[in-house]
Amino acid sequence: MIKRYSRKELVNIWSEENKYKIWLDVEVAAAQAMEKLGQIPKGVSKTVKKKAKINVERIHKIENQVKHDVIAFLTSITEKAGIKARYLHQGMTSSDVLDTSFNIQLVQSGKILLKDLDQILKVLKKQAKKYKFTPCMGRSHGIHAEPITFGLKLASFYEEFKRNKNRLILAINDVSTCAISGAVGTFANISPNVEKHVAKKLGLKVEPISTQIIPRDRHAFYFSVLGIIAGSIERVATEIRHLQRTEVYELQEYFSKNQKGSSAMPHKKNPILSENLTGLARMVRSSVIPALENIALWHERDISHSSVERSIGPDANITLDFALVRLTNILNNMIIYPEKMLKNLNLTKGLIFSQELMLELTKTGLSREKSYKMVQNYAKKCFAENLDLFNVIQSDRYIMSKISPKKLKNIFSYSKHFKNVNFIFKRVFK
Numbered sequence: 001m002i003k004r005y006s007r008k009e010l011v012n013i014w015s016e017e018n019k020y021k022i023w024l025d026v027e028v029a030a031a032q033a034m035e036k037l038g039q040i041p042k043g044v045s046k047t048v049k050k051k052a053k054i055n056v057e058r059i060h061k062i063e064n065q066v067k068h069d070v071i072a073f074l075t076s077i078t079e080k081a082g083i084k085a086r087y088l089h090q091g092m093t094s095s096d097v098l099d100t101s102f103n104i105q106l107v108q109s110g111k112i113l114l115k116d117l118d119q120i121l122k123v124l125k126k127q128a129k130k131y132k133f134t135p136c137m138g139r140s141h142g143i144h145a146e147p148i149t150f151g152l153k154l155a156s157f158y159e160e161f162k163r164n165k166n167r168l169i170l171a172i173n174d175v176s177t178c179a180i181s182g183a184v185g186t187f188a189n190i191s192p193n194v195e196k197h198v199a200k201k202l203g204l205k206v207e208p209i210s211t212q213i214i215p216r217d218r219h220a221f222y223f224s225v226l227g228i229i230a231g232s233i234e235r236v237a238t239e240i241r242h243l244q245r246t247e248v249y250e251l252q253e254y255f256s257k258n259q260k261g262s263s264a265m266p267h268k269k270n271p272i273l274s275e276n277l278t279g280l281a282r283m284v285r286s287s288v289i290p291a292l293e294n295i296a297l298w299h300e301r302d303i304s305h306s307s308v309e310r311s312i313g314p315d316a317n318i319t320l321d322f323a324l325v326r327l328t329n330i331l332n333n334m335i336i337y338p339e340k341m342l343k344n345l346n347l348t349k350g351l352i353f354s355q356e357l358m359l360e361l362t363k364t365g366l367s368r369e370k371s372y373k374m375v376q377n378y379a380k381k382c383f384a385e386n387l388d389l390f391n392v393i394q395s396d397r398y399i400m401s402k403i404s405p406k407k408l409k410n411i412f413s414y415s416k417h418f419k420n421v422n423f424i425f426k427r428v429f430k
Contacts, residue, residue, distance in 0.1 A: 014314035033197035091190030116324035212301035223291035230284035350389035
């Protein structure tokens with residue numbers, strides 16, 4: 001996590017201040033339950049909540065001596081809240097606090113990421129409808145294939161991010177659990193009712209069975225979803241980068257009045273934001289493997305996952321949030337060149353209609369193999385000699401004896417490729 005790629009809202013969630021505040025919320029909620037059960041004197045939770053102050057610097061100073069963050073935290077709280085704070089953490093273990101709090105931070109982050117996804121969906125929907133029937137070249141392997149519309153490209157991205165939103169909702173739900181079950185998860189020194197109260201108080205679900213930790217498959221799912229979303233971001237960014245190449249130049253990122261593209265070449269307008277997103281997507285995805293490897297811990301608990309999560313927790317969430325907001329801005333402000341799209345459509349002089357020509361020949365009684373070879377030979381000739389396929393076919397007496405001039409003209413038109421655009425849009429934007 002670096003400031004350059006961070007937004008304040010997410011940074012605040014992963015701040016030390018917020019983390020310790022959540023720890024305190026967990027301890028106070030647990031104390032409330034223990035009071036109701038008669039396990040600790042009444043008034044402990046109220047006193048602690050009123051008097052306790054989060055002092056990050058003091059907690060760190062104590063931790064330097066005791067080498068244990070939760071003990072340092074509790075000591076700091078006791079210094080402020082007084083003698084009654086000694087009743088905090090009764091029968092609990094550090095993981096009860098750490099894991100429940102970590103999940104709360106993930107939920108807080110996930111909810112902001114959902115808002116980010118809503119903004120991307122909003123922009124993609126607007127732009128897709130705007131360019132619904134704007135013809136452009138469909139490519140496979142980077143090579144001209146058949147015509148599509150730019151709106152269809154954007155609709156494809158929209159549907160993908162819609163899936164991402166659904167995945168993230170599931171991941172947030174999966175990680176919204178609370179474990180206050182004590183050492184090795186047996187509730188030997190704490191009542192399950194404490195866990196139930198804390199979960200309800202903090203808007204979580206009870207973890208059905210924990211060891212000394214909340215099972216890490218939940219977290220692996222969450223970070224895997226972040227990785228998938230990052231992949232979707234890169235897919236869009238890669239498309240923008242390709243379409244902004246000088247030879248293609250069907251669109252470009254917005255370039256502000258005083259912006260400079262190159263320190264050496266004044267003419268340059270580079271897709272730097274999309275390239276940046278490609279890099280940030282790699283960073284988010286790099287958290288997935290460590291999260292998966294955290295699943296297999298020793299017996300009921302070890303702490304090999306701890307250092308991993310202290311890094312990937314803030315880094316992956318903050319970076320993805322920044323990337324989603326940046327992508328929204330790119331999509332909202334990108335400059336589209338419909339004329340260049342049309343020019344590129346005509347670049348190969350009709351070769352993009354080869355499939356329908358072949359299919360029409362098969363309808364006249366020719367085998368698919370013969371039709372394919374005949375059209376392919378002409379396509380190769382046109383490509384090599386820079387000829388127009390329509391004119392070449394028109395001069396072939398054999399083919400013209402099979403296909404009428406009117407039919408040939410219909411074959412070499414764009415309109416048929418767009419006849420189901422409305423149908424596709426209805427499925428996507430229903």
